[in-house]
Amino acid sequence: MKTCPECYTEYADTMDECPVDSTMLKxxxxxxxxxxxxxNRYEILSVIGRGGMGVVYKARxxxxxxxxxxxMLHSHMVAEPESVKRFFREAKTVSxxxxxxxxxLYDFNISPQxxxxxxxxxxxxxxxxxxxKEGGILTFERADHIFKQVCEGLAAAHVxxxxxxxxxxxxxVISRQADDSDWVTLVDFGLSKLKDERGAEVASITRIGDVCGSxxxxxxxxxxSSRVVDxxxxxxxxxVVIYEALSNKLPFNVKSAIEMLDSHLYAAPIAFNLALPELKPCTELTHVLNKALQKDPDKRHQTMExxxxxLHEALMRDSLKLRTLRHRAEVASLHGRYTDTGSQRVVALSQDPLSPEILDGINFLAKQAQLEYNVRPASASANLLPAQIDASSAGAKVAKTSNPPANPNNVSRGKHRGKREVAPQAEEHEEYIFQNCPYCDTPVQENVHFCLQCRRHLPSPQEVAKLRTVQGRHSLPKKARGEGPISADTRARLAANRTMHLIRLQESLKVxxxxxxxxxxxxxxxxxxxxxxxxKLAGSFNLEVQIK
Structure with missing residues (x-):
């Protein structure tokens, strides 16, 4: 028989690798x-796990x-009175x-051995x-549900x-109970300590100088010291558990247990929003974890409640930030898939076709952003972008215009007698000459005809030609005063100017x-x-006032 050293699941001798965590079996x-x-009451069925103090069995x-x-405590540790005392302390504590x-806890006793x-x-x-390990880091919503239960269980123990x-x-331990697939149960209170009603510590289960924990x-x-904890x-x-569950990293980057203990005592933890690039906006949770990881217990949260x-407030706020950023990225990605192939709005499909619901959503976003599309002949396949050509070769269907533009040569010339005929100009492929938005200097995505930051339509080459010319170069209209975002320095400067004006006005009024x-x-x-x-007033008070 073989067992996994990670999950302690037993397998047949023919297996070499654990199918759960890919660990080599022993x-x-x-x-x-x-x-x-x-x-005479419990039938031992199998081994669930092994720890430093004992073995956990599955029984009926x-x-x-x-x-x-x-x-059950390891047999080689029975000779140590402190281990036995610690073991039964767990029983009394949990009960x-x-x-x-x-x-x-239902029962505790000593076996015949x-x-x-x-x-x-x-x-x-x-x-x-x-x-x-199996599903990756937790989402903020799932973490809020799980750690809320953990806090409730620990708060009940702290009472x-x-x-x-x-x-x-x-x-x-996370299990399923009723409709909740993330039901939490706290286990292994073997290292806990108990106080009696008078507040005095009862029969310490750790010896002086022992260091207990992970x-x-x-x-x-x-x-x-293990005797001064609360x-x-x-x-x-x-x-630390929350930090690791949400980033798959620890607050300290060390290589040994000794370095880890030294970091807990003297090193500053890595800020949570610096653990992963995508966690950079999570300032609320970073503040809460930094407070909980203070070296001085008086500077931490004083109660689990x-x-x-x-923690709940921070997870909700930062979760909203992350959802907003993901939504903006998805909108930008959808806008980047737009292109012009005719008189109708179409999407350049890369590999997989989009469902009608997604297409409706894209059209709605396009209307909201006020996209402007130019009419082009549907038969001009040379105007298709490379992404569209790949899509058409892969079997993606591109919408075609139902009414192609009329041939100018077939138009009656009766109405144009005496006028100079203008030869039809060959339509050129319209390309945007901007890599950055000319209004807010934000990088512009390929095939997008408007700026995602300031929501302005990007000028076409024809529109650029109509702009006013300054010193032989095209110049875009200047932004109106107060238009666009105002930086913090600008706001501070404006506030200082207003303060100076008020002070001068006050001094003038005093003069x-x-x-x-x-x-x-x-x-x-x-x-x-x-x-x-x-x-008369001075005479009423017997005062002699001489006015000269």
């Missing part, structure tokens, strides 16, 4: 517990005829967390690691002061007001009525 001896009964509960998962996104074991739900699904401490893609996903405080360490580890809320006050005082002092009124 020959193993049949596990002695497979086919036996445990505690005979009384209820229900599939279960049994995790206290009651949540639909946390694996359910002296090996501790726990009985849990059997999950018919795949880990997040295998999902990303009971339970810290997972080993957040990694392998411990996030190096790529460990928090800085976890790299230093729920904010799970936030750090989950942020806070992190989950900000005018001061002059008016002085003038009013002078006029009042020359008026006898005003002088008399002032003397």
């Amino acid at each position: 020959v193993i001896e049949k596990d002695p517990l497979v086919g036996t009964h445990l505690a 509960q005979e009384i209820m005829d229900r599939l279960m998962a049994i995790k 206290q967390v009651k949540h639909h996104h946390v694996v359910t 002296g090996q501790p074991y726990i009985v849990m739900d059997y999950l018919e699904g795949k880990s997040l690691k295998h999902v990303v 009971l002061d339970v810290v997972h401490r080993d957040m990694k893609p392998e411990n996030i 190096p790529p996903y460990m928090s800085p405080e976890q790299c230093l 729920p904010r360490s799970d936030i750090y580890g989950l942020a 806070e992190f989950g809320s900000e 005018v007001l001061a002059i008016l006050i002085v003038y009013a005082t002078y006029v009042g002092m020359q008026n006898p009525a005003v002088i008399e009124a002032v003397q």
Whole structure:
């Protein structure tokens, strides 16, 4: 019998490669517990996986005829009291967390051979690691659904002061439940620690100086000591998992576990929007992950609920940005397939014909962009572009005009007697002379007769000839004042100019007001009525005022 070292699936001896992940199979001896009964209740069916601490078996509960998962500690680790204590701590921890996104624990005991074991739900699904490996990086919409459930499960554990401490893609199992094909269940709380009701740590399951966890996903405080972690360490580890699931890369580019631990402690993570070129617009998610990956726990999100809320908002906003950019690229690609072959709008097909629905959508986009097409003889096959010639040779049908233009020689000359006859000019193939838009300097795609940036029609050679001439060269009409996009520097300069004008106006008003006050005082002092009124007011307060 052979097994895959990645997914631990067992295969026949005739197979050499795992059909799931293309990993070379290894020959193993049949596990002695497979086919036996445990505690007269569980029939061991097969091995699900092997880890550093134990083996996970697929079993069937005979009384209820229900599939279960049994995790049993390695026999060579039974002699270590700390390992046994850590194993049963997992059982107690998981049994206290009651949540639909946390694996359910049903039983735990010691086998007749002296090996501790726990009985849990059997999950018919795949880990997040295998999902990303098989299907590629997650879309933002799918990631929002998956990690929302992860945050809910961890938040429920944190309420009971339970810290997972080993957040990694392998411990996030995705299965199908009812109508949800991405149902999340958190497993392997074997490295968690528990606090009692008084807040004091109960019987630490790790020895002083131990470092527990997976190096790529460990928090800085976890790299230093396993006794000082709190729920904010799970936030750090989950942020690394999200980073990897959406970019297939880690925040630190290192080659060894020691370098990874050192990077967690001292190096700055690579910004998420720099991991892949297509993620450059994702500034919202970059901000959230940068905050969650802070070295100081006090600078991170303080609760899993806070992190989950900000993560959801960032994924939704950046998802909208990516969809908008993809839509613009698709529109530009569709416009680039337009060409002129007659009096009707047609599409130059390259290989596969387009459906009527897509053609209707293209025509709608063309009307929205106000494309202008010139009428040409349908019989002039020499005017076809290379893409159209290839399409016609491949069997693509190009629309033809129903009414070809009339021959000018057949037109009656009775109405043109006494006038000079104009010989019909041979129609030339119309080519656009611009590589960049003459209005906004944006690169122009081939066979597109308008600018996708400013939505202006590009002048034809005939239209260029009609433009005004300056110093012997063609010059396009100047853009009107305020037309087109305004840069940030221009906006700042305009705002500064407005501020200066307001300051000068304010100073002028102050001078005018001061002059008016002085003038009013002078006029009042020359008026006898005003002088008399002032003397009466001063006399009421026994003041002697002498006005000279």
